[in-house]
Amino acid sequence: MLRLPVTRYLSALVQSTATHTATGRLYCSTAKVCWSCSKPLVKKDKFFCGSCGTLQRVEDVDYFKLLDVSNRFDVDSSALTSNFRRLQSMLHPDKFSRRSNEEKANSLEWSSLVNKAYKTLNTPLTRGRYILKRNGVQISEENTSVDPEFLMDMMDKNEAVEEASNYDDLDEIGQTLKAEIDELYEKLNDSFLENDLEQAKENLIRLKYLLNIEAVVKEKLLKYKV
Ligand SMILES: [Zn+2]
Numbered sequence: 666m667l668r669l670p671v672t673r674y675l676s677a678l679v680q681s682t683a684t685h686t687a688t689g690r691l692y693c694s695t696a697k698v699c700w701s702c703s704k705p706l707v708k709k710d711k712f713f714c715g716s717c718g719t720l721q722r723v724e725d726v727d728y729f730k731l732l733d734v735s736n737r738f739d740v741d742s743s744a745l746t747s748n749f750r751r752l753q754s755m756l757h758p759d760k761f762s763r764r765s766n767e768e769k770a771n772s773l774e775w776s777s778l779v780n781k782a783y784k785t786l787n788t789p790l791t792r793g794r795y796i797l798k799r800n801g802v803q804i805s806e807e808n809t810s811v812d813p814e815f816l817m818d819m820m821d822k823n824e825a826v827e828e829a830s831n832y833d834d835l836d837e838i839g840q841t842l843k844a845e846i847d848e849l850y851e852k853l854n855d856s857f858l859e860n861d862l863e864q865a866k867e868n869l870i871r872l873k874y875l876l877n878i879e880a881v882v883k884e885k886l887l888k889y890k891v
Contacts, residue, residue: 700767712756712775720761723774728782728795738793738857738865740786749783790876793853793869802862804869811870819874826881832889839882846875 696705699714700722707715711731714721729736733748754760756779761772785791794804822842829835849872856864 701765720756720764720768720771720775722771723778726778727799728786731779731782732786734786736796738789738796739854740792742787745783745786749779749787752779789850789853790869790872793857793865793872796857797862797866797869800862802866804866811867811874815871815874819878822878823881826878826885829885832886835882835886835889839879839886842875842879842882846872846879849875 696708698705699717699719701719702714702717704714704716706721711726712721713719727736729740732745732752734740734745753776756772756775758769758772758776761769764772785795797804822838825838826835829838849868853865853868853872856862856868
């Protein structure tokens with residue numbers, strides 16, 4: 666018979682539960698250990714074991730921490746980009762082609778996480794959303810919190826873009842939009858600095874509207890330029 670006798674099955678079950686509990690206790694009372702050599706990990710190195718040098722497993726890291734920049738909306742973008750490049754070259758799967766399968770898998774996961782974090786933090790809209798989300802504020806797709814006056818203004822703008830039939834008119838609309846977007850960035854920054862997350866949320870929703878219209882203007886401008 667292939668099936669395990671019930672008693673053996675039960676004892677295996679009990680044993681595995683006991684092991685888990687023991688590991689759990691160990692984990693709680695001591696620092697994290699390396700998956701490869703079981704030595705304690707140094708906290709300041711997120712990626713490698715200080716003893717054996719193996720690449721550690723991916724864990725849920727705050728994007729700002731991962732990319733080693735201050736957690737703020739007006740992020741230091743040159744530090745963001747240079748840290749991103751440094752991490753990407755350090756964690757790139759090519760660097761692990763002679764390492765174990767576990768490390769190869771870890772490097773793939775770290776690389777994609779670093780990419781995702783950089784993409785999120787490098788764009789003001791997604792960066793703002795990320796900060797809100799980490800603080801428990803979600804932006805729903807139905808933007809009910811935008812005031813009607815603003816929505817009317819957006820409709821007028823859309824109409825103006827649609828009706829514009831030459832390069833100069835479109836260019837002028839584009840310039841005005843850019844000024845409004847820049848102003849909104851300032852406001853957003855202020856609301857994040859003041860930790861007024863509701864205001865930040867509203868400004869982010871407005872920003873999305875303006876950026877959408879700006880994208881249409883840019884696309885249309887390309888046609889007129891040819
Ligand atoms: Zn190790």
